[in-house]
Amino acid sequence: MSERLLTTEERWRRYQRDLVAYRRRSMVRRSHPRFEHDLDIAPHVFLLRGKASMAALQQPEDTVLQTLRGRAVWTLDTAARLVSGRGFLTSPDLTGYLSHADLQEIVAQGLVGPPRQNELSVDPVYKRPPMLIVHAAEEMPPHVELPSGDRVVTLDHLFQDLMGTLGWRPDLMTRLEATYPAGLPR
């Protein structure tokens, strides 16, 4: 069945309707004080297909954290927890950048199960066992080392990962900015 073409008049009315809706949407975005500041953030897709994988933790979280100290660069919820003691996701996962070799090593050591590349999510809508969620990287993103020896992404990179994973979340960004210690480089 062929669709009837809209006349120019009808298209014009639709365009006017779009403009009204667009202005409203723009006002909503601009109503947040972070609007201009966050325009500068280029989203980074932490869960990028081909780079990201996840493996169920086979040992307590602390053991895995300690084993990967100085090797992984933690981001998202894990970085927030390490830096400020408070995360922002409900699933108790570890999320970070790790080399392929390091991932293979901890699989062989039995710290985590076999990695998989499906059903990747940092915010699952169903309950699943705690996971190590890894973005494979040979070159680590910009990071800082905490007094504990754990490495976390810089705040700027955390915002890029956050945006590329959960979308624009001005509420979380405001909170993270307030809790990231002032002494840490951005």
Place this chain on the structure above:
Amino acid sequence: MRRPERSDVLSLLRRLRSGPLGERLILAGSSGLYGVSEEIPALTEDIDVLIDADWVGAEESFLLAEMARLGFEHQRGTSTFELAEGLSLDLVGYSRLDAVDRIGGGKTVPVMVFSDLSRILSAHGSIIELPTQGKALSPAALAATKLLTVRLEKGSKDKIQALLLIEENAGDEDFQNDLSRLLDLFDPEQIKDALSDAQMACLAVSEDAARADIQSRGYADMSQAIDQGFSLLKQLLRRRGSE
């Protein structure tokens, strides 16, 4: 109506170029990508050509006769012309007399006139002659129109195509200077909205890239190219702001 192939569009443009309308019709919209990129998907079912709406108003009978001679059937009440073989050509208006959104053209062929197109087409170098013959928007002008256009029903398509064009021309300083000069024609607040739309397009594709299955790895490459285009756009706007 059938989805045009690149060869259809370029061949039609060559045909138009050889007649008196050739000087007046400028390939644009998503079909404009057929003129300036081999890789970026046009994702369109019709062919958009820009035309001076004031000229249409003055020379409507000539336009209708010439289009009929070329085999096009005009669709009543629209600015659409169709060929029997199924290709559809839409006239999109600009004006050299003003830069406001309005309906222009003639009584029989009313054409929507867009202020952003009117501004962009008034700038030097916005129109190029394709090697395959025919006029088209330059890559920078096409990127600017796609960054600025408001078509909510099309989702992020225009912004994605603009960012891919920017990424594809990353090494071309002329492209960057031209795009910067064209964006300078617009109010800074309008540019902020355009940047915000582009950022939202990155987010939309990043979700696809994260959820794509093993058969859809192309999403990952495209998402990275789009992010790269967004970073380049930010750099270009920052450079422009500091000048």
